[in-house]
Ligand SMILES: *[C@@H]1O[C@H](CO)[C@@H](O)[C@H](O)[C@H]1NC(C)=O
Ligand SMILES: *[C@@H]1O[C@H](CO)[C@@H](O)[C@H](O)[C@H]1NC(C)=O
């Protein structure tokens with residue numbers, strides 16, 4: 111009887127302690143060993159966060175809290191979020207794992223521990239970072255010289271991305287602008303490819319481009335008169351800069367010239383060449399080159415001289431070699447040499 115009672119008591123005692131051990135934590139209790147209080151953990155959106163909490167055998171109860179919500183009490187999951195679970199290594203670790211972290215997970219997480227003496231808590235602040243992403247950028251534009259232009263580049267990210275602009279010309283210096291780049295009275299040399307870069311050091315910066323075309327009226331920047339013997343081919347040349355590409359016309363005094371017998375007009379982009387196949391006495395004199403686009407028109411006078419008049423025939427020194435080659439091949443085609 112005595113023996114029976116004693117063994118029964120022992121059994122009861124044993125199962126009571128087992129219960130005590132099992133119910134709160136599910137594994138033997140240990141005392142706290144956690145990260146420093148109010149540590150920050152930085153994690154990128156979409157990654158898996160493991161918020162560590164280490165325990166030892168003096169701990170009796172453990173829980174994870176998110177703000178004022180209980181996520182886990184011991185092994186008992188209160189959170190309904192399927193992305194959340196526990197990482198337990200042996201019986202020493204009681205860490206919280208959150209998969210596919212999102213921005214709304216940012217905040218403080220508390221590992222709450224009860225030892226025999228007193229409760230302890232340790233807080234970790236989870237910071238969720240998001241790579242910079244340009245979600246809106248200006249479309250390519252065409253404007254007239256002198257216009258005011260505003261380019262926009264809107265980006266998201268955590269922390270807020272810094273936005274910088276460059277014009278991808280050879281110097282590619284940074285421009286003064288953020289989300290909005292203001293260009294007051296745009297000049298032709300400010301045309302080109304603009305780069306907008308959003309960076310926040312989370313991932314490689316996001317980059318987008320805007321092409322800006324600046325229209326301006328023609329300027330005839332170079333003319334080439336000619337001194338040609340009777341019977342030879344005379345050529346007159348005129349170069350203009352303009353956007354859009356200019357249209358050219360040639361005049362002899364008031365009369366418009368066109369491709370006809372003995373006359374050939376070539377237009378190569380921003381250059382035009384008037385070729386007179388077989389110069390006669392009547393061909394000597396004053397010619398006009400007219401360059402126009404929808405923003406304006408400019409004329410220049412050129413001369414076909416009789417040799418020996420000793421004039422300075424060139425508006426500008428010389429015609430480039432490649433142009434002469436082109437010219438020669440056109441002349442050959444046209445005059446069937
Ligand atoms: C945690 O981040 C906050 C800003 O979110 C900062 O003020 C604080 O100093 C950081 N704490 C540590 C320990 O890095
Ligand atoms: C933390 O709490 C917020 C609301 O308080 C909730 O939106 C978020 O999903 C929680 N995060 C986790 C990992 O439970």
Ligand SMILES: *[C@@H]1O[C@H](CO)[C@@H](O)[C@H](O)[C@H]1NC(C)=O
Nearest residue numbers: 256257258259293294295296
């Ligand atoms: C361009 O901006 C300047 C300065 O803000 C202003 O004075 C000017 O009137 C604007 N020009 C046009 C065409 O809007």
Ligand SMILES: *[C@@H]1O[C@H](CO)[C@@H](O)[C@H](O)[C@H]1NC(C)=O
Nearest residue numbers: 340341342343387388389390
């Ligand atoms: C040029 O014109 C003259 C007079 O019309 C003619 O005699 C000569 O044969 C021509 N030369 C060529 C190369 O066509």
Ligand SMILES: *[C@@H]1O[C@H](CO)[C@@H](O)[C@H](O)[C@H]1NC(C)=O
Nearest residue numbers: 362363364396397398411412
């Ligand atoms: C040449 O012709 C243009 C247009 O017809 C005229 O304006 C200019 O004065 C002329 N130049 C000479 C030297 O005759």
Ligand SMILES: *[C@@H]1O[C@H](CO)[C@@H](O)[C@H](O)[C@H]1NC(C)=O
Nearest residue numbers: 361363364398400407408409
């Ligand atoms: C030269 O330009 C003026 C306007 O600037 C125009 O009136 C004139 O007709 C042009 N001359 C020729 C030959 O086209």
